[in-house]
Amino acid sequence: MNRILVAAIIWLTAGHVLSAQQSSRHALELTTGYTSLAAGLDFPSDDEVDPGSSVKEFYQPVLALGWTFSYRKRWELSLMASATMTVYDRSYYPYTEEVKGNKVYDYGSGPERVERNYSAVPAVSADFRYKWLLRTNVEMYSGLGIGVSFVFPVPYLYIAPVGIKAGGRRVYAIAEVNCSPHTTFGMAGIGVRIGNGKESQARWRRSQAVIR
Secondary structure, eight states, X not given: OHHHHHHHHHHHHHHHHHTSOOOOSEEEEEEEEEEOGGGGGGSOOGGGSOTTEEEEXXXXXXXXXXXXXXXXXXXXXXXXXXXXXXXXXXXXXXXXXXXXXXXXXXXTTOOSEXXXXXXXXXXXXXXXXXXXXXXXXXEEEEEEEEEEESSSOSEEEEEEEEEEEEEOSSEEEEEEEEEOSSEEEEEXXXXXXXXXXHHHHHHHHHHHHHHO
16 A cells, blocks of 8 residues: 555656746756766875775765756756765784884784775866757757866866756756766756746736736
């Protein structure tokens, strides 16, 4: 019974979202995806790792927030900021000293202590998207832009061969295959359109004229 109720709620919600057309030129998009290649530069290099320790890396999903503006029927600009939480454990092993002062580490007995380290890797970009498929509730696009990661401050290209938006007037789902300062290989999330579009503004002006 619970499964039927949950399925019905999802179906009704999806139907409501897909029932309306897009009417706003502004949108906020919250997305997540696989961490970018630039984020890996925040981990300690081999030169920084002590011979008596080892580092185990944990790649975390990136969290990105973007603002998009549709300034033409098929073109939109997306300004995106993201943060990737990098996590790594540094393990320290016990050792004994030889006569000449050289340390001999006992890797077989396991580490004597493990330290967990955290850091955030921010990035920003400006992306242009061209919508080559426009339907009532579905848009497909390709994107090209430029961005930078603050860990390794060299410009990176944003390339999205294909992306899709599916939804209604206010809420929609977004997913794309990409390579960018924020995510590598792909991302997915939700978008929320804000404000009023040209059609809504025209209706508001006509209503004001009638009142006057």
